[in-house]
Amino acid sequence: MTLLETEKLTRAYGGVVAVNKVDFDVEEGLITGLIGPNGAGKTTLFNNITGLDAPTHGRVLFEGKDITGAPAHKICRMGIARTFQNIRLFRELTVVENVMIGRHFKTGKSETKGRFLNAIGSYVHLRQEEEEIYERSCQWLEFFDMEGMKDELAKNLPYGKQRELEIARALATDPKLLFLDEPAAGMNPQETDHLMAIIRKIRDLDITVVLIEHDMKLVMSICDAITVLNYGMKLAQGTPLEIRRNQDVIEAYLGKEDA
Amino acid sequence: MAIAEFFQHLMNGLTLGGIYALIALGYTMVYGILKFINFAHGDVLMAGAFIGLFVFDWLRGSAPSGVWTIISFFLAMIVSMGLSALLGMFIERVAYKPLRNATRLAPLLSAIGVSFILSNGAAWAFGTRSRKFNYPFDNTPIHIGEVVITPHQILILVVSLIMMIGLKLFVDRTRMGKAMRATSLDQSTAMLMGVNVNKVISLTFAIGSALAAVGGILIALDFKVYASMGTMTGLKAFVAAVLGGIGNISGAMFGGILLGILETFGVAVFGIPTGLKDTIAFGVLIIILLIRPEGLFGKVEKEKV
Numbered sequence: 001m002t003l004l005e006t007e008k009l010t011r012a013y014g015g016v017v018a019v020n021k022v023d024f025d026v027e028e029g030l031i032t033g034l035i036g037p038n039g040a041g042k043t044t045l046f047n048n049i050t051g052l053d054a055p056t057h058g059r060v061l062f063e064g065k066d067i068t069g070a071p072a073h074k075i076c077r078m079g080i081a082r083t084f085q086n087i088r089l090f091r092e093l094t095v096v097e098n099v100m101i102g103r104h105f106k107t108g109k110s111e112t113k114g115r116f117l118n119a120i121g122s123y124v125h126l127r128q129e130e131e132e133i134y135e136r137s138c139q140w141l142e143f144f145d146m147e148g149m150k151d152e153l154a155k156n157l158p159y160g161k162q163r164e165l166e167i168a169r170a171l172a173t174d175p176k177l178l179f180l181d182e183p184a185a186g187m188n189p190q191e192t193d194h195l196m197a198i199i200r201k202i203r204d205l206d207i208t209v210v211l212i213e214h215d216m217k218l219v220m221s222i223c224d225a226i227t228v229l230n231y232g233m234k235l236a237q238g239t240p241l242e243i244r245r246n247q248d249v250i251e252a253y254l255g256k257e258d259a
Numbered sequence: 260m261a262i263a264e265f266f267q268h269l270m271n272g273l274t275l276g277g278i279y280a281l282i283a284l285g286y287t288m289v290y291g292i293l294k295f296i297n298f299a300h301g302d303v304l305m306a307g308a309f310i311g312l313f314v315f316d317w318l319r320g321s322a323p324s325g326v327w328t329i330i331s332f333f334l335a336m337i338v339s340m341g342l343s344a345l346l347g348m349f350i351e352r353v354a355y356k357p358l359r360n361a362t363r364l365a366p367l368l369s370a371i372g373v374s375f376i377l378s379n380g381a382a383w384a385f386g387t388r389s390r391k392f393n394y395p396f397d398n399t400p401i402h403i404g405e406v407v408i409t410p411h412q413i414l415i416l417v418v419s420l421i422m423m424i425g426l427k428l429f430v431d432r433t434r435m436g437k438a439m440r441a442t443s444l445d446q447s448t449a450m451l452m453g454v455n456v457n458k459v460i461s462l463t464f465a466i467g468s469a470l471a472a473v474g475g476i477l478i479a480l481d482f483k484v485y486a487s488m489g490t491m492t493g494l495k496a497f498v499a500a501v502l503g504g505i506g507n508i509s510g511a512m513f514g515g516i517l518l519g520i521l522e523t524f525g526v527a528v529f530g531i532p533t534g535l536k537d538t539i540a541f542g543v544l545i546i547i548l549l550i551r552p553e554g555l556f557g558k559v560e561k562e563k564v
Contacts, residue, residue: 072450
C-alpha cells in the first residue's frame with residue numbers, strides 16, 4: 001500500500017528548479033532509499049513533504065490525504081517525523097527533554113481544546129501527564145541504549161549518539177513515516193553498522209522509513225526500494241538490484257563514458 | 260556606611276529591582292523566541308496600570324478601606340493581567356506576525372509604531388493628567404530595627420517573587436514551557452516535532468504582557484498612572500534585560516534586581532544627584548555593551564550554518 005506519494009512535486013526558487021515534477025512513492029512497511037548526487041534536490045524534497053517548505057506546484061498525499069503546504073506541526077501530528085542532515089538537536093536541553101519535546105504534542109488532548117485552555121489544562125494534568133511523557137521518553141532512550149545519559153545536555157553527547165538522539169526524538173512523535181536525512185554522515189564503519197541495525201529495528205516496529213544516504217553499502221543492503229534523483233528530476237526507481245544495473249544511474253554517478 | 264543604612268538601601272533597591280525584573284521578562288522572552296525587541300512592551304505596562312486602576316476603583320467603590328479593598332486590588336490585578344495578555348497577543352497578531360519573514364528591522368519599527376499608538380491613544384482617551392492609584396491598604400512604614408519598610412515594598416517583593424517562581428516553574432516544568440524553550444532554541448525543528456509555534460509565540464506575548472501589567476500596577480501605587488508612564492520604565496527594564504543577557508529568563512530576573520540596586524546605591528551612596536538617577540541605567544547599558552555585550556548570563560551565539 002502506498003503510504004505517501006508526491007504528484008509532480010516542483011519547488012522552484014526564482015529561476016532555479018530544485019525539485020522538478022517528481023513523483024515519489026513510499027510503500028508502507030518498507031525502507032525506501034532516496035539517493036542522488038549532491039544538489040539533486042533530495043533534502044528539498046524532504047523539506048517540501050515535511051512542511052518546512054511548500055512546493056510551488058504539485059501535491060503531497062499522505063495516506064490518501066492532501067497535505068500539500070500544511071504547517072510542519074500539523075504534518076508532524078499526522079505521523080511524519082524527520083531528522084536532519086546537520087544535527088539539529090535542542091542543544092541546551094537535556095537528552096530526555098529533547099525526546100519529551102517529541103512526545104508533548106502526541107497526547108491527543110492538545111489538538112482538540114481551545115488555544116489557551118491548553119496552557120491551563122497542562123497545569124492541571126501536569127503531574128500525571130508529564131510522568132507518562134517522561135516514562136515513554138525513557139523507553140525510547142532505552143531503545144537506543146541511552147538511558148544512562150538522559151540528564152546530560154544534548155550538546156555534550158558524542159557525535160554518533162547525537163545522531164541517535166535525533167532519531168529517538170523523531171520516533172517519540174509516534175510517526176508512521178520516518179525521514180532520515182543522511183543518518184550515517186560522519187559515522188565510522190562500526191557506528192554505521194550499529195545504525196543499520198537500528199533502522200531495521202525501527203522498520204520492525206511497523207514504521208516506514210525513508211532515508212537519504214550517500215553510503216552506498218548502507219543503502220544497498222537495507223533499502224527495499226530506491227528512488228534516484230538527479231538535477232531535481234527523478235532518474236530511476238526500483239529495487240537495489242535494478243538501481244545498481246541502471247545505466248542512467250551509473251552515468252549520473254560516474255559520468256558518461258565517451259565512446 | 261552603617262549596616263542599617265546598607266540594608267535600607269538594599270531593601271529599596273530590591274523592590275525597585277523586582278519591578279524592573281517583572282517587566283524585563285517580557286522583553287527577554289519575546290527576544291528569546293522572535294529575536295526582536297518589543298518596544299511597545301512599556302506601553303502595555305501603562306495599559307495594564309490603567310486597566311488595574313479602573314477595575315480597582317470600580318470594585319472598591321466608596322467602601323472604606325478594609326479587607327474588601329485588598330480583595331478588589333488583587334481582583335483588579337488579575338483582570339488587568341488577563342486583559343493585558345489579550346492586548347499583547349492582539350498586538351503580536353496585528354503588528355508583528357505579518358512581518359515574521361520580513362527583514363529584522365521591520366517588526367522593530369512596527370513595535371515603535373505600536374508604542375506611539377498606545378501612549379498617544381491613552382493620552383487621547385484618558386487625558387494627560389496623572390491619576391492617583393490609591394494604596395489598597397494602610398501604607399504606614401514598618402520599622403524593623405533601624406530599617407524602614409513600607410507595606411507596599413513588601414507587596415512588591417512578595418508579588419514579584421511569586422510571579423518569577425511561577426514563571427520559572429512554568430518554563431522548566433510544563434510542556435508548554437518546554438515547547439517555549441525548544442522554540443527559542445530552534446523554531447523550525449520545534450515545528451517539525453509537532454510544536455505549534457504560533458501558539459507558543461502568542462503565549463509568550465500573553466505571559467510577558469501579564470507580567471508587565473503587574474509591574475505597571477505596582478509602580479502606579481507610588482508614581483501614579485499616566486499615558487507616558489511606560490516609556491522610561493520600559494527602557495530601563497530593557498536595560499535590565501540586556502544586562503542579564505537578553506533572551507535569558509534568569510538573566511532578566513537577575514538583571515532587573517541588579518539594576519534596581521545599582522540605581523538605589525548610585526543615588527544614596529555614590530552621591531549621584533537624584534535628577535541624574537536615570538543616567539545610571541543607561542550608563543550601565545553602555546558599559547555592558549562595551550565590556551560584555553552578551554550580558555551577564557548570556558552566551559555568545561554562534562552563527563548557525
